Amino acid sequence: AGGSETEPDKNLVKLHRKVGLARKLALGGKPGQGLNLLEKAMTDAAAVPPDAMVLELAVRLNLLMGETARATELLAVFQEHFADHPAISFLACRLALAAGDIEGASMAIKGKRARLEPEAVLLRGLILEAQDQCVKAAELYRQELEKQALSGL
Numbered sequence: 001a002g003g004s005e006t007e008p009d010k011n012l013v014k015l016h017r018k019v020g021l022a023r024k025l026a027l028g029g030k031p032g033q034g035l036n037l038l039e040k041a042m043t044d045a046a047a048v049p050p051d052a053m054v055l056e057l058a059v060r061l062n063l064l065m066g067e068t069a070r071a072t073e074l075l076a077v078f079q080e081h082f083a084d085h086p087a088i089s090f091l092a093c094r095l096a097l098a099a100g101d102i103e104g105a106s107m108a109i110k111g112k113r114a115r116l117e118p119e120a121v122l123l124r125g126l127i128l129e130a131q132d133q134c135v136k137a138a139e140l141y142r143q144e145l146e147k148q149a150l151s152g153l
Contacts, residue, residue: 093105
């Protein structure tokens with residue numbers, strides 16, 4: 001009643017549905033299919049303004065599939081439009097790790113906000129693994145899993 005709400009952009013709604021399906025495919029062990037679906041959906045929705053959720057998933061899936069050039073391109077767009085998004089530092093860290101830049105990966109997740117996120121623990125562990133410090137990485141993972149177990153009580 002009153003009707004002052006605007007109709008959601010149908011193209012954006014359609015794109016978000018495809019994002020959900022792409023995410024389900026990736027989580028179901030088919031990240032390549034998810035990436036193909038997402039890339040096609042992004043091409044079909046070229047008129048839709050940049051969307052943080054779409055860009056984040058696109059960067060993540062491209063990194064997962066080893067498409068670092070495309071991930072780099074998409075991360076630049078993501079940073080341009082959503083500079084303060086909390087996932088930017090994690091994606092930059094993952095991209096640096098994919099390029100073998102351990103120092104760059106470490107620098108990307110420095111800072112209090114990044115350290116508080118569970119993904120930061122995973123990334124710090126991956127950095128330790130890249131430095132051949134697997135025992136330290138395993139200890140870090142165990143500590144985080146213990147925290148998760150305690151927080152679930």
